[in-house]
Amino acid sequence: MRGLRQRRRNRAAARALRPARMGLPDVLRVGAVGLRTRPLRAFLSALGIAIGIAAMVAVVGVSSSSRADLDRTLRALGTNVLTVSPGSTFAGEAAQLPLEAESMVDRIGPVSAVSAIGKVPDTAVYRNGKIPKVETNGLAAYAARTDLLKTVGAELRSGVWLHASTGRYPATVLGASAARRLGIGRIEPGTRVLIGHRMFTVVGVLEPAPLAPELDTAALVGWPAAASELGFDGHATVLYTRSDESSVEDVRAVLGTTANPKAPNEVDVSRPSDALAAQQAAGEAFTGLLLGLGAVALLVGGVGVANTMVISVLERRAEVGLRRSLGATRGQIRNQFLAESLLLSALGGVGGAVLGAAVTGGYAVYQGWPSVVPVWAVAGGVGATLVIGALAGLYPALRAARLSPTEALTAH
Incomplete structure (x- = not known):
């Protein structure tokens, strides 16, 4: 009995000495x-x-x-823009889109808008005639349709866009990079640049065009003026199309054969938004x-x-x-x-x-x-x-x- 009481006292003492929990x-x-x-x-x-x-x-x-x-x-510009450009022939030479390519593409049902630019060959762009010919700054002259901006979703930074009247005369709209390289910030009255052997009046400057980056380094002139002033042959270099969102892939499948039925393999079709992605x-x-x-x-x-x-x-x-x-x-x-x-x-x-x-x-x-x-x-x-x-x-x-x-x- 005495041992039992001692064990109880020991257990009680042990409990009393137990450290406090934190x-x-x-x-x-x-x-x-x-x-x-x-x-x-x-x-x-x-x-x-x-x-x-x-x-x-x-x-x-x-x-x-x-x-x-x-x-x-992309939400603002749309992902339904497709471009058509000439590729290469079997011989490795640069191909060319037919003159009627634009009108044929416009006949595709789901296509809602078509526009085009055409590069003017052997035509550089300079600030004036005193610039050495080798210093082109990578700029080129393009003929442009009047509905180009609406089709590609580009915007003007300043000035005006080409229309039916200015498109017949030596007037140009510069891409964002082209204006910067030529040292043109604000458009002052009488601002001109040398395109080929002819001075063109600058009437507008574009903002950067994400879906058409080739426009950034371009001097754009009206289609009629490019033919009369620069000897442009009328062949489009790039066709831009907009289609119904649900039909983009279907349109993409037939664009090559429609733009150049005789040689569809010489046509490149791309989706600019894919490049951005x-x-x-x-x-x-x-x-x-x-x-x-x-x-x-x-x-x-x-x-x-x-x-x-x-x-x-x-x-x-x-x-x-x-x-x-x-x-x-x-x-x-x-x-x-x-x-x-x-x-x-x-x-x-x-x-x-x-x-x-x-x-x-x-x-x-x-x-x-x-x-x-x-x-x-x-x-x-x-x-x-x-x-x-x-x-x-x-x-x-x-x-x-x-x-x-x-x-x-x-x-x-």
């Missing part, structure tokens, strides 16, 4: 002590994490903003490379956190020994340092996400894009920092937990 708020509060007592070291360690996260969020955000701008452009895909490959660099920066930041935590354990052995002497368990010591590592990483992750979003917004505003920062990128970035923080702090936390009170106090 809730999550207590663990976070204790873990934050190391950050508050060493603010500069904590800031520098969190900065490494923040740089990696900011790089990843900014790369994803800029890429998403660029894609959103492309989608907006391919360009975006190339940009996404580059984005993947930048994301890899951001991941490396994030890894370096994690190594910095691990280094900080190891040093923190070495410097705070006396604290660990004192807490163990006062009854703290190994698990509580482990949780303390693990919480410190997670808080350090979380500060870097949140700061990096905010910085990356700010960079994305600033760059999007500068480029005139819609600002898009995917939620998954921000959440994934912060989540990655927590994982890295847990991995970086695990070894130092376990090392601190293994210290015995006497060993820690004696080492101090």
Whole structure:
């Protein structure tokens, strides 16, 4: 009986000496002590994490903003534009579209609009007659139909477009790049350029044309004026068509045979919006490379956190020994340092996400894009920092937990 009472008293004493349990708020509060007592070291360690996260969020955000701008452009311009251009003959020579190609394509039922340009061969464009002939700047003269802008979705930056009257006289509308290379900003009265051997009056300048990039480096003149002033033979170089959205692929299948029934294999048919999408895909490959660099920066930041935590354990052995002497368990010591590592990483992750979003917004505003920062990128970035923080702090936390009170106090 006496032994039973003694065992009960021992169990009661053991329960009385059981260490108090620490809730999550207590663990976070204790873990934050190391950050508050060493603010500069904590800031520098969190900065490494923040740089990696900011790089990843900014790369994803800029890429998403660029894609959103492309989608907006395609919605505005339409994805139902198809182009027809001459290819090559079996002998490898440049082919030529028939003179009636434009009218034949216009007969296709689902086609709602057709327009064309025709390159004037051996005709360069200069600011004046004093420019050396070899310095063409890559500019060329094209005959253009009056309904070209509506068909390709291009817009004027300044001036007016060619119409039935100006199309018969030596007047020209310059593409965006052509105007810049010729040094023409605003159109002043009497502004002229040399096309071939004839001076043409500049009546308008185009905005960049995403669906017809060949217009950017062109000097466009009316079809009749190109024939009378520059000796244009009337053969179209590029036909532009718009079709019903639901019939684009059907139209695409018959465009070659319709434009040149005698030699359909000498006709190239393309969809300009596909080229823009391919360009975006190339940009996404580059984005993947930048994301890899951001991941490396994030890894370096994690190594910095691990280094900080190891040093923190070495410097705070006396604290660990004192807490163990006062009854703290190994698990509580482990949780303390693990919480410190997670808080350090979380500060870097949140700061990096905010910085990356700010960079994305600033760059999007500068480029005139819609600002898009995917939620998954921000959440994934912060989540990655927590994982890295847990991995970086695990070894130092376990090392601190293994210290015995006497060993820690004696080492101090």
